[in-house]
């Protein structure tokens with residue numbers, strides 16, 4: 001199930017890493033996660049559900065849904081979709097609830113870190129925030145749960161739209177590389193500390209500074225950091241939405257982000273024949289990328305009567321012969337232990353299924369591209385004011401033009417501040433990074449701040465910027481009301 | 485919302501809801517007013533352990549009788565409250581503690597409770613994952629009929645049963661004033677309207693101090709932030725709640741598999757603080773893994789805070805307050821208000837519906853703080 005020939009990415013064979021699954025020897029490749037290595041050998045069922053004992057595969061692929069928990073080297077409940085594959089490890093399925101760990105524990109003593117700015121998340125928003133803030137003279141710590149930095153960018157093989165400043169015409173994966181180079185340069189200069197494979201677990205009581213707990217995992221060792229900072233930028237991204245239909249938990253029903261991660265980051269085919277649910281930009285782009293990876297896309301179904309994504313993307317798909325059915329949705333998934341097919345159904349003007357319009361299609365993978373919800377758990381724990389704004393994807397923190405929330409020194413940027421796209425996430429990151437440096441007296445460059453805000457407004461000026469524009473206007477109004 | 489009621493209950497925690505159920509069952513017209521949602525106060529934050537091993541006679545009695553009620557509560561209310569009797573294992577660390585334990589056990593046995601004093605080597609027979617050396621125990625006491633229930637399910641089951649008997653429960657409704665006339669309760673003012681009534685029960689947890697001030701009554705209550713955590717879920721390992729008065733730790737494994745427990749942080753002082761602390765996380769992790777080293781690899785999933793409403797003698801303030809006719813006190817539970825809630829509502833129902841008072845109620849009145857010889861409850865954890 002490895003992709004070897006690809007028009008954009010060079011998936012050369014990497015060094016082989018033998019490991020054990022249920023006592024059987026399998027071989028993965030250097031750079032794999034445990035789940036991607038298993039998937040490449042055809043293992044899609046990773047665990048069973050606690051209540052009904054139904055088989056479970058992974059869903060989000062980015063460490064956010066816990067449907068991929070396995071026992072690794074005696075340690076239970078490891079999120080195998082983000083845990084790196086290591087040579088010789090023992091991977092086991094858990095019998096319902098986890099047994100006690102039988103591995104030796106390598107805890108390290110707690111460490112304290114004092115910085116000006118803590119940045120949670122190293123996606124486009126977090127990376128830009130870190131680079132901007134450090135360039136302006138603030139000391140920065142950036143933390144991300146994944147092995148590598150880049151967030152969702154590392155899987156986006158298509159060229160970006162938007163303005164020149166925001167890398168229009170460049171592929172997401174290349175933007176990620178550029179940003180990482182800048183980050184590593186600042187790291188070498190001692191201006192930024194980078195922590196990967198580490199999670200910001202919560203905000204804790206402190207007198208003057210903000211205080212966060214961070215758990216860093218390395219080679220199954222872990223260390224707790226007590227991080228004190230004057231400002232924090234929450235660029236934690238978003239979570240993929242789920243749809244309700246019978247069989248939605250079968251191995252083979254994946255989020256679009258997971259599908260993209262598997263094929264574009266690890267070079268593993270998610271399946272042979274895919275039904276795409278959702279014709280927004282994500283659904284369209286990922287469908288095209290599936291074709292590029294040599295995977296068949298049966299069709300794209302979209303519940304709305306129109307295609308939500310850009311026409312160029314839809315046209316590209318159509319040219320490749322992929323059917324896009326609007327006013328259609330998935331009714332159920334067929335299969336006992338894995339996806340074997342699906343039933344799609346036509347919807348009337350009230351989005352209700354039309355009788356006898358069901359059609360069975362054969363496929364082994366369902367890809368859900370039905371929107372994202374901002375990750376606001378840390379914000380809510382800090383006590384930041386949150387409001388429900390449907391256009392922004394759910395609960396979001398009202399913030400001012402400098403991306404500051406209702407709590408002083410707490411900033412948001414990117415999808416966590418309302419679902420949008422990578423280009424706007426990058427500018428929002430720069431604004432938050434610069435504004436925090438100004439707040440701490442490390443910079444006085446208010447002119448640059450105004451320039452960034454102008455760039456952001458321009459990016460949203462087009463017809464497709466309408467939804468985020470409405471969302472951000474609502475957010476600004478709420479923030480003003482809160483201030484008054 | 486009704487504009488008139490026999491009784492208005494302020495607070496929708498376990499005590500407010502169980503009282504609403506019992507009073508409504510007696511045929512009284514009851515209205516509950518809760519400012520957020522049911523169990524949003526201490527009830528929803530608590531460990532929900534049920535223990536009969538106390539140092540004072542009243543608490544032991546209240547707890548024993550409460551367990552009798554808990555044992556048949558699921559069938560009485562028609563909903564499973566997940567009551568389980570896995571016992572409480574109380575670690576004893578030195579000779580002084582052993583003396584006190586022997587005294588407690590003698591008193592508890594005189595009330596008919598089955599309690600054992602365990603030798604160190606018997607401890608792992610009850611809770612296999614414990615490291616007796618690590619916990620520095622010279623023994624333990626164990627009562628097999630102590631246990632645990634689900635605080636949410638218990639509260640919701642009481643509330644549903646209360647509604648079936650005609651009680652009105654208003655959530656997201658805040659009491660802003662309590663009116664008196666001629667030194668007697670007259671009405672309760674909420675942000676959703678006023679309710680005429682002659683009886684008000686103050687079951688507002690830590691906010692009961694503010695409610696009392698509305699009728700010019702001063703309660704000797706201090707809020708203490710208490711932190712508690714839950715780990716990831718594991719296969720069943722043990723059934724008992726493990727506690728230590730000396731270390732302040734308590735923990736048990738829930739039905740779903742997670743280990744839930746807490747400990748006070750060493751330098752904690754009282755006050756309305758709500759943020760969790762890193763100090764708790766470290767202290768709890770260190771102590772818990774000293775007691776049960778096999779838990780070292782287990783992840784903490786959640787950590788939250790709640791309040792103990794502490795009184796000077798760590799015992800609740802119950803009953804009608806002298807000088808304000810119809811103002812019934814029901815707070816100050818000092819960290820153990822879940823386990824005695826069945827008896828608390830039973831006694832207060834007798835008082836409100838039948839004007840019957842009891843020795844226990846007398847001894848737990850607000851008046852007791854005027855006397856000199858108050859007996860302090862010693863067996864407090866967390």
Ligand SMILES: Cc1cc2nc3c(=O)[nH]c(=O)nc-3n(C[C@H](O)[C@H](O)[C@H](O)COP(=O)(O)OP(=O)(O)OC[C@H]3O[C@@H](n4cnc5c(N)ncnc54)[C@H](O)[C@@H]3O)c2cc1C
Pocket residue numbers: 120121122123124125126143144145146150151152153156158160198199200201235236237238256257260281282285286375378413414415416420421422423425
């Ligand atoms: C499938 C898909 C296709 C897309 N296609 C496009 C496209 O073509 N063009 C476009 O412009 N946009 C696209 N987007 C949207 C774009 O990727 C996002 O808007 C952008 O990545 C948001 O950036 P971000 O930095 O806010 O979040 P992310 O890129 O999601 O980064 C957030 C990071 O924070 C980390 N994190 C979160 N919480 C914690 C914590 N507590 N501790 C440590 N780390 C944490 C996460 O692991 C993650 O790495 C797509 C999105 C998806 C899912």
Ligand SMILES: Cc1cc2nc3c(=O)[nH]c(=O)nc-3n(C[C@H](O)[C@H](O)[C@H](O)COP(=O)(O)OP(=O)(O)OC[C@H]3O[C@@H](n4cnc5c(N)ncnc54)[C@H](O)[C@@H]3O)c2cc1C
Pocket residue numbers: 494495496497498499500517518519520521522523524525526527528529530531532533534657658659660687688689690691692710711712746789790791792814815817818819820821822823824866
């Ligand atoms: C961490 C922790 C662990 C604990 N462990 C245990 C244990 O193991 N065993 C045990 O027995 N006990 C335990 N306790 C104690 C127990 O939780 C409490 O004693 C018990 O839940 C009190 O219930 P209550 O109904 O009296 O009060 P609460 O549950 O606090 O309810 C009071 C209610 O009043 C409402 N209210 C307040 N002001 C107003 C207003 N103005 N208008 C309307 N409504 C208002 C509040 O919103 C709240 O819902 C623990 C407590 C904590 C914090």
Ligand code: FES
Pocket residue numbers: 057058059060061062063064065066067068069079080081082
């Ligand atoms: S957490 Fe691993 S698949 Fe979602």
